[in-house]
Amino acid sequence: MKSAKFAVSVIALAAAAGVAEARDQIQIAGSSTVLPYATIVAEAFGENFDFPTPVVEGGGSGAGRKKLCEGVGENTIDIANSSSRIKQSDIDTCKANGVDEIMEVRIGYDGIVFASDVNGAEFAFTPADWYNALAAKVMVDGALVDNPNKSWSDVNAALPAQAIQAYIPGTKHGTREVFDVKVLEAGCEATGAAEAMKAAGDEKAEGCLALRTDGASVDIDGDYTETLARLDANKTAIGVFGLSFYENNTDKLRVATMDGIVPSTDSIATGEYPVSRPLFFYVKKAHIGVIPGLKEYVEFFVSDEMAGPDGPLAAYGLVSDPELAATQAMIANETPMAPLN
Amino acid sequence: MTDATATQTPPRRGGLLELDARTRRRNAAEARFRLYGLIAVGIGMLALVLLLISVLSSGLGAFQQTSLRLDVTLTEKALDKTGSRDPEVMKKVTTITYGKLLEQALAKTIEDKGIVIDGLSKTDIKDMISKDAAARVRDRVLAHPDLIGETVPFTVLANGRIDGYLKGRVTMDSAQRDSNVSPNQLLLADALRADGTLYKAFNWAFITAPDASELRPEAAGLGVAILGSAYMMIVVLCLSLPLGVATSIYLEEFAPKNRITDLIEVNISNLAAVPSIVFGILGLAIFINFAGLPQSAPIVGGLVLTLMTLPTIIISTRAALKAVPPSIRDAALGIGASKMQSIFHHVLPLAMPGILTGTIIGLAQALGETAPLLLIGMVAFVREYPDAPPEGFFDPASALPVQVYNWTQRADPAFVERASGAIIVLLVFLLAMNAVAILLRRRFERRW
Numbered sequence: 001m002k003s004a005k006f007a008v009s010v011i012a013l014a015a016a017a018g019v020a021e022a023r024d025q026i027q028i029a030g031s032s033t034v035l036p037y038a039t040i041v042a043e044a045f046g047e048n049f050d051f052p053t054p055v056v057e058g059g060g061s062g063a064g065r066k067k068l069c070e071g072v073g074e075n076t077i078d079i080a081n082s083s084s085r086i087k088q089s090d091i092d093t094c095k096a097n098g099v100d101e102i103m104e105v106r107i108g109y110d111g112i113v114f115a116s117d118v119n120g121a122e123f124a125f126t127p128a129d130w131y132n133a134l135a136a137k138v139m140v141d142g143a144l145v146d147n148p149n150k151s152w153s154d155v156n157a158a159l160p161a162q163a164i165q166a167y168i169p170g171t172k173h174g175t176r177e178v179f180d181v182k183v184l185e186a187g188c189e190a191t192g193a194a195e196a197m198k199a200a201g202d203e204k205a206e207g208c209l210a211l212r213t214d215g216a217s218v219d220i221d222g223d224y225t226e227t228l229a230r231l232d233a234n235k236t237a238i239g240v241f242g243l244s245f246y247e248n249n250t251d252k253l254r255v256a257t258m259d260g261i262v263p264s265t266d267s268i269a270t271g272e273y274p275v276s277r278p279l280f281f282y283v284k285k286a287h288i289g290v291i292p293g294l295k296e297y298v299e300f301f302v303s304d305e306m307a308g309p310d311g312p313l314a315a316y317g318l319v320s321d322p323e324l325a326a327t328q329a330m331i332a333n334e335t336p337m338a339p340l341n
Numbered sequence: 342m343t344d345a346t347a348t349q350t351p352p353r354r355g356g357l358l359e360l361d362a363r364t365r366r367r368n369a370a371e372a373r374f375r376l377y378g379l380i381a382v383g384i385g386m387l388a389l390v391l392l393l394i395s396v397l398s399s400g401l402g403a404f405q406q407t408s409l410r411l412d413v414t415l416t417e418k419a420l421d422k423t424g425s426r427d428p429e430v431m432k433k434v435t436t437i438t439y440g441k442l443l444e445q446a447l448a449k450t451i452e453d454k455g456i457v458i459d460g461l462s463k464t465d466i467k468d469m470i471s472k473d474a475a476a477r478v479r480d481r482v483l484a485h486p487d488l489i490g491e492t493v494p495f496t497v498l499a500n501g502r503i504d505g506y507l508k509g510r511v512t513m514d515s516a517q518r519d520s521n522v523s524p525n526q527l528l529l530a531d532a533l534r535a536d537g538t539l540y541k542a543f544n545w546a547f548i549t550a551p552d553a554s555e556l557r558p559e560a561a562g563l564g565v566a567i568l569g570s571a572y573m574m575i576v577v578l579c580l581s582l583p584l585g586v587a588t589s590i591y592l593e594e595f596a597p598k599n600r601i602t603d604l605i606e607v608n609i610s611n612l613a614a615v616p617s618i619v620f621g622i623l624g625l626a627i628f629i630n631f632a633g634l635p636q637s638a639p640i641v642g643g644l645v646l647t648l649m650t651l652p653t654i655i656i657s658t659r660a661a662l663k664a665v666p667p668s669i670r671d672a673a674l675g676i677g678a679s680k681m682q683s684i685f686h687h688v689l690p691l692a693m694p695g696i697l698t699g700t701i702i703g704l705a706q707a708l709g710e711t712a713p714l715l716l717i718g719m720v721a722f723v724r725e726y727p728d729a730p731p732e733g734f735f736d737p738a739s740a741l742p743v744q745v746y747n748w749t750q751r752a753d754p755a756f757v758e759r760a761s762g763a764i765i766v767l768l769v770f771l772l773a774m775n776a777v778a779i780l781l782r783r784r785f786e787r788r789w
Contacts, residue, residue, distance in 0.1 A: 023635065025725060025737065027636060027637070027718075027737075029718070029721075032750070035722070036554065036555040036751070036752065038722075039554040039555065039722045040554040040555065040556050042554070042722065042724070043553065043554040043556075043557075043724060044436065046724055046725070047436055047476040047479070048435045048436055050432070052725045053723075053724035053725050055636075055637055055721045055722065055723050055737045056721060056722040057637070057718055057720060057721040057722070058720065058721075058750075059720075070630075074635075075629065075633050075634075075635065075636070077636070118518060223750045224752065225749060225750055225751075225752070244752065245752045247520055247521075248521065248555075248752040248753050248754075249752065249754065250518055250519050250520040250521075251515040251516070251518040251519035305435075305437070312472070312556055315556070316555065316556060
């Protein structure tokens with residue numbers, strides 16, 4: 001093993017011949033939901049500062065946090081973008097690899113919208129409608145039965161008589177987590193199915209997240225562009241999108257309301273629209289002062305100029321965080337995040 | 342004699358020119374088989390034509406881009422309040438200020454030309470111009486501070502939606518529903534186009550410019566990706582050609598035939614069939630985690646692709662060496678050449694066309710490879726051009742196929758056109774490489 005490592009290092013060194021310079025650009029990886037925002041900031045940062053444009057990679061929230069926790073040093077990334085909050089297991093891995101202090105930066109909120117083809121029917125949903133449409137087991141006349149609903153009008157007489165066909169994000173997406181919690185679990189509670197499941201011995205009501213498998217609900221593992229292409233092919237289907245994606249494709253999509261609220265940056269900021277989530281990035285504190293421009297980038301990201309309600313991020317679809325000033329102060333003081341509670 | 346043969350073969354019924362049932366059946370079977378073959382070729386051609394039509398129809402637009410000609414007044418009050426022309430002070434002025442100057446310039450142009458559109462708002466005017474434009478103007482002013490105070494003609498990119506309107510992607514109808522463009526802007530575009538302020542021209546920036554964020558698809562280009570791909574190909578060529586040729590010569594000419602060499606041979610053939618993503622995992626484990634090479638760097642991409650290309654090159658080189666007739670070797674040895682002399686003076690030159698063809702095909706394969714690059718951080722947003730080699734091998738870069746993958750995932754519809762445009766560029770490179778391979782073979786191939 002040792003000789004193998006030596007041989008590889010020799011090859012690497014021979015190739016590196018004299019290139020021992022320090023890394024001078026920030027490296028970022030993680031959530032594909034945060035990716036467009038990070039690229040917008042990186043681009044503006046490279047234009048307006050003397051530092052090189054940061055390199056931003058996608059790959060998913062979990063993968064990004066894992067990379068962040070690989071250790072300290074120039075070969076590890078500086079920032080992990082994440083569309084869900086860091087988990088205790090990530091923090092433990094980080095600790096084990098010497099990454100003791102992480103700064104948690106909340107950049108704003110993202111909404112999740114339900115949309116169909118622009119020429120399709122109008123939909124006004126509630127979480128209960130979605131639960132009754134997609135769940136494996138639903139309540140009918142006070143008993144849990146296999147989902148019998150064929151069309152949206154079976155679910156709720158007020159909805160159009162259109163066959164149920166939904167394209168929802170696959171389980172590897174952070175978006176799915178929000179869909180599970182804010183739509184399916186909420187619907188499960190509202191219809192009373194959760195209670196029936198608990199009574200039947202499923203104490204945590206895990207059955208709430210079990211979806212029907214007859215093809216009415218299709219997991220999309222690709223990006224929103226794939227969901228959009230599916231909607232294009234099947235005009236009567238409903239797709240689940242991020243708010244920013246919808247805002248960039250308003251000419252092709254008709255958005256549905258949830259609990260009577262139209263999703264918009266305003267209705268999400270006020271908390272009226274129920275299906276939203278905070279977006280984060282996590283900074284490796286040990287790299288501040290080592291990687292040139294890292295603190296400046298983080299400060300620039302959460303500045304009012306970028307992340308404020310009139311900034312380019314809001315123009316792209318980010319819901320500005322009302323507590324942005326607190327985040328700015330936290331970064332100025334380089335306060336690491338407190339333990340998760 | 343004649344009688345004997347006559348009794349042995351049964352007399353043929355009917356004349357030679359008259360077909361019996363069996364012959365007819367055989368002929369019909371052959372005709373059917375030919376038809377099947379033709380149908381197969383036809384389906385293949387049809388698939389190719391459809392692919393090309395779909396790529397070309399959606400991608401050719403990327404080679405044209407809409408620009409605006411604007412006379413921008415670079416006011417000293419906005420750009421250099423102190424009047425010191427000190428670059429450090431002037432750098433404090435961000436692109437936002439420059440964006441405002443551009444907006445004023447366009448508003449003035451509209452006024453000067455007497456264009457009147459009801460309900461045209463300030464945002465409508467501002468959003469006609471690409472967000473990339475402010476950065477270009479700022480760069481130029483910082484490079485030439487003496488421009489401040491003057492009115493300078495600039496050519497800046499128009500917004501992606503306006504570009505889409507000129508290309509037919511955005512219509513009045515879709516603009517009604519689109520929250521990123523208003524019908525008023527399209528009317529303004531028509532008016533500006535009529536007097537030549539707004540025009541479409543060949544888009545060199547698509548080949549040279551770096552990638553751009555989702556807010557400005559009109560500015561996105563392939564510059565970094567082409568450089569990254571070129572760097573990787575240099576690494577692959579420099580490593581896999583000598584390694585591959587040396588391996589093949591040894592195995593083909595010197596190695597004893599025993600179990601160990603048999604094992605090596607079988608493994609080389611197996612390696613050629615290993616899915617490329619496996620090499621990516623290997624590269625991540627060895628080159629990045631173990632040897633500590635940087636992420637997203639062409640050197641790592643090149644090393645991984647070298648591993649992938651080596652078996653292809655070894656197999657084709659060995660085939661080329663085998664095809665050299667033994668008489669050449671025997672003759673060389675017979676007049677007293679050493680084994681090495683016979684190989685380097687006679688066998689290798691004759692095998693060269695085959696080796697080069699194999700190498701180029703291997704490189705072309707490596708050029709189009711995406712999967713292993715996903716794992717080593719090459720699928721990233723990179724805007725800085727890598728330095729000149731050798732330092733540049735260690736700078737972050739993108740690659741052509743990866744850029745295609747990247748752009749297909751973007752939300753803005755303008756990136757669809759860019760992705761197809763990138764496919765066209767990639768196809769042109771691949772075709773050129775294959776053409777070189779064919780040329781080399783035609784030019785140097787020798788038949789015995």
